[in-house]
Amino acid sequence: MIAMLHAPYVIGSYVVTLGGIALYTVGMFARARKAAKRLPNEERPWS
Amino acid sequence: MNLTSSPSPTSGARAKHPTSTRFTRALGIAALVGIGWLVLFGLFLSPNDRVQKTGVRILYIHVPSAWLAYLAFGVTGLSSAAYLWKRTRNLQWDRLAGASAEVGVLFMGITLVSGSLWGRISWGQFWTWDARLTTTAFLFVTYIGYLAVRDLGGTHQQRAKRSAVMALLAMLEVPLVHFSVKWWRPLHQNETVEKGKLNGLMLFSLFIGLISFTLLYVWLVIHRQRVLALNDQVDDRGLDLALAARREES
Numbered sequence: 001m002i003a004m005l006h007a008p009y010v011i012g013s014y015v016v017t018l019g020g021i022a023l024y025t026v027g028m029f030a031r032a033r034k035a036a037k038r039l040p041n042e043e044r045p046w047s
Numbered sequence: 048m049n050l051t052s053s054p055s056p057t058s059g060a061r062a063k064h065p066t067s068t069r070f071t072r073a074l075g076i077a078a079l080v081g082i083g084w085l086v087l088f089g090l091f092l093s094p095n096d097r098v099q100k101t102g103v104r105i106l107y108i109h110v111p112s113a114w115l116a117y118l119a120f121g122v123t124g125l126s127s128a129a130y131l132w133k134r135t136r137n138l139q140w141d142r143l144a145g146a147s148a149e150v151g152v153l154f155m156g157i158t159l160v161s162g163s164l165w166g167r168i169s170w171g172q173f174w175t176w177d178a179r180l181t182t183t184a185f186l187f188v189t190y191i192g193y194l195a196v197r198d199l200g201g202t203h204q205q206r207a208k209r210s211a212v213m214a215l216l217a218m219l220e221v222p223l224v225h226f227s228v229k230w231w232r233p234l235h236q237n238e239t240v241e242k243g244k245l246n247g248l249m250l251f252s253l254f255i256g257l258i259s260f261t262l263l264y265v266w267l268v269i270h271r272q273r274v275l276a277l278n279d280q281v282d283d284r285g286l287d288l289a290l291a292a293r294r295e296e297s
Contacts, residue, residue, distance in 0.1 A: 005101065006102055006168045009164040010104045011090070013160070016161065016164075017157045017160075020157055021267075024267070028270060032066045032270070032274045035278050038284070
């Protein structure tokens with residue numbers, strides 16, 4: 001288990017990492033939805 | 048990398064996640080499970096280090112994020128070269144380069160922040176101007192510049208050409224960062240895994256970090272590349288509509 005001594009730094013590094021990735025992902029999906037609204041479905045070669 | 052896999056099951060899901068397919072959904076779930084394992088092993092199940100104590104737990108995210116940033120910038124460089132080479136010239140390569148660079152900047156930022164927190168534990172300070180840290184920060188700023196160059200405007204082909212040249216120049220910095228610990232012997236430690244300092248659960252935790260971050264990288268790049276494709280199509284469509292309106296006027 002994590003000793004209390006450096007816990008804020010260790011937990012902080014995990015929070016910053018996972019939080020940063022989550023924020024980036026949410027922003028990316030928001031941009032995708034915004035762009036997709038302006039296009040018909042046929043213009044997505046992967047779908 | 049599969050960029051044109053099988054269709055999404057419903058139109059509702061397609062509207063909510065326009066860049067998703069069955070393949071990306073499965074990949075995303077695998078990455079999420081891997082990250083759950085990483086947190087479990089990294090924070091709770093792996094033992095403390097004799098010297099670094101709890102500080103070693105930052106290694107399981109710091110090293111994988113640095114590795115992913117290198118990989119991402121490598122993919123950006125190779126895709127850019129593929130775009131510049133006339134026989135393989137295709138905007139898909141440019142979009143892959145841009146998507147990979149953006150995800151690489153994200154992971155490089157994570158490397159810098161997690162390294163800074165680790166530095167506070169190991170060296171008593173968040174930042175020092177040692178060779179590894181300075182070259183890493185320089186690489187980070189260079190790729191932010193690359194992303195800014197992509198947004199300068201012009202046609203898709205102009206964007207692709209100028210950013211491909213810049214990506215190839217930026218690639219020259221990657222070995223500088225990697226070998227800085229050998230060439231200048233700074234405060235930053237040398238390779239931990241190569242010297243066999245890690246074993247057992249510690250090595251396993253690092254392995255989980257590498258696998259889950261790699262899956263996450265692939266998942267993010269596929270989605271980001273598709274968002275760039277959608278944006279390009281929106282631009283083209285806007286141009287077509289503007290030209291049609293102009294023709295009707297005249």
